[in-house]
Every structure is written in C-alpha cells, then in structure tokens.
Amino acid sequence: MDHQMLLKLGISALLGLIIGLERELKRKPVGLKTSLVISIISCLLTIVSIESSHIFNDGDNITMDPLRLAAQIVSGIGFLGAGVILRKENDSISGLTTAAIIWGAAGIGIAVGAGFYTEAFIGVILLIISVELLPFLITVFGPKQLREKELILQLKLANKHNIVETTASIKEKDITIKNIRIKDLDTGQLYIRMKVSVHQKRPTTEVYYEIQKISGIRSIEIENV
Structure with missing residues (x-):
C-alpha cells in the first residue's frame, strides 16, 4: 500500500479525533467515534476518487472528475447532520453546531484526502x-445581548389582579421580559409563560429564588432555552 495514503488516513484520523473530542467533552450526540468515522471515510473516498480518475483514464486524458466522489460526500453528510437537529417543546432549536461540525469533519477528511495538509490543520x-x-x-467583551442567556418562566398566579404587580416585580430584579403569554385556568388561577433574559453568569437557581419571593405566585417552573 502507498505510504502516502496511509499518511493521509492517519492525519484525517488525528484531526477527526480532535474535533470529536471537543464534542465528546460537551456530551453531545455526535462524539469521538462518529467524528473519527466521518473524517476517515471522507478521506478514504476522496483518495479513491482521485486515484480512480488516474487508473480509469483514456490514455493521457483524464475523463473522470477526480473529486466526483468527494462532491457527493458533502451532500450525503447533510442527512446525517439533519438527524442531530432537534426542536424542543419550547420551540427552541438545538444541535445546529453539532450538525455543522459533522459537515466540518467531512470537509477536513476531504481536504486531507486531496493532499491539503496545511489547510486541514x-x-x-x-x-x-x-x-x-x-x-x-x-x-466577556461582547455587547449586552450576547452576554445574556434566555430562560422560560412558567408561573401560576393566585388571581388576575396580580399580573401588573408580578411583571413589574420581575423587571425590578434585573430580568428582561422578551415575550409573555397569559392563559386563564379552570381553577380560577392565571397561567403565565414568559421568555426572559438574564446575565450569562447568573445562576438559574438564583433567578428561581428571586421570583419565589414575589407575593401572589403559587408555582414556578424555570427552563433554560
């Protein structure tokens, strides 16, 4: 076997390992093994595509596109990436970064397979x-909007007359209300669902205890978006 091919597969495995380790440390759905497989096989298919164009050529004229298989990898990886994108009950989307990294691992494998080592590193x-x-x-240094995290607050109030006082009290605690939904309950209580934002470093438990102190609130549920 050509030592150059072994070198390419080894480098693609190393770079796939680095990418997968980052996902693995964050306990993401696509981790070490998946990134390794994607990077190595993308590299292998690129090597096969390039070598096949030289083997099955018409004399000195190459009639086959050297990167024909590599082009199909990019579109094929999209199906795998779509599998890690999830829509939660609160209408937030998760998994986009992981899907992009899957696509990136394939791109790194293709680059190594084509011989672009420096570019891949x-x-x-x-x-x-x-x-x-x-x-x-x-x-740390970004604008305020990028230094905040979003939370979903679900509250039950004793009666309708507490809405204005409750929302005002929440704002006083350095919590920004982005949108609000109000619903009457059969029990006579009021259900309020809010999307709010607080500082990134502010613990969710602290927000819970601060809101718990507001009078008129019967129950609280907080969820990170």
Missing part, C-alpha cells in the same frame, strides 16, 4: 477556536 485550529474560545470572549 489550520481549518481544525480555526474550528476549535470558533466553538470554544470565541464564545468565551463574546461573553
């Missing part, structure tokens, strides 16, 4: 910086 470095270092810098 730089790509992995920039990818890790983008998903690890950049979010941290944004939470």
Whole structure:
C-alpha cells in the first residue's frame, strides 16, 4: 500500500479525533467515534476518487472528475447532520453546531484526502477556536445581548389582579421580559409563560429564588432555552 495514503488516513484520523473530542467533552450526540468515522471515510473516498480518475483514464486524458466522489460526500453528510437537529417543546432549536461540525469533519477528511495538509490543520485550529474560545470572549467583551442567556418562566398566579404587580416585580430584579403569554385556568388561577433574559453568569437557581419571593405566585417552573 502507498505510504502516502496511509499518511493521509492517519492525519484525517488525528484531526477527526480532535474535533470529536471537543464534542465528546460537551456530551453531545455526535462524539469521538462518529467524528473519527466521518473524517476517515471522507478521506478514504476522496483518495479513491482521485486515484480512480488516474487508473480509469483514456490514455493521457483524464475523463473522470477526480473529486466526483468527494462532491457527493458533502451532500450525503447533510442527512446525517439533519438527524442531530432537534426542536424542543419550547420551540427552541438545538444541535445546529453539532450538525455543522459533522459537515466540518467531512470537509477536513476531504481536504486531507486531496493532499491539503496545511489547510486541514489550520481549518481544525480555526474550528476549535470558533466553538470554544470565541464564545468565551463574546461573553466577556461582547455587547449586552450576547452576554445574556434566555430562560422560560412558567408561573401560576393566585388571581388576575396580580399580573401588573408580578411583571413589574420581575423587571425590578434585573430580568428582561422578551415575550409573555397569559392563559386563564379552570381553577380560577392565571397561567403565565414568559421568555426572559438574564446575565450569562447568573445562576438559574438564583433567578428561581428571586421570583419565589414575589407575593401572589403559587408555582414556578424555570427552563433554560
């Protein structure tokens, strides 16, 4: 076997390992093994595609596109990425970053298979910086909107007359109300569902205890978006 091919597969495995380790540490659905498989097989198919174009050529003229198989990898990975994108009950979408990283692992494998080693290493470095270092810098130095996290508050009030006082008390506790939904309950109580934002470093438990102190609230449920 050509040592160059072994080198390419080894490098793609190493870079896939780095990408997968980042996902594994965050306990994401697509972790170490999946990223390794995607990177290695993408590299292998790229090698096969390039080598096949030279083997099955018409004399000195290459009649087959060297990256024909590699082009299909990009579209094929989309089906795998779609499987990790989830819509939660609160209408929030999760898994987009993981889906993008799956696509990125395939791209790294293709780059290595095509012989672009330096570009592949730089790509992995920039990818890790983008998903690890950049979010941290944004939470420290970014604008206020990017330094906040969203929460879903579900409250039950004793009666309708407490709505204005309750929302005013929530705002006084440095909690921004983004939208609100109100529903009458058969028990005579009032159900309120709010999407609010607080500082990124503020513990959810602290928000819970602060709201618990507001009079007129019968029950509280808080969920991170």
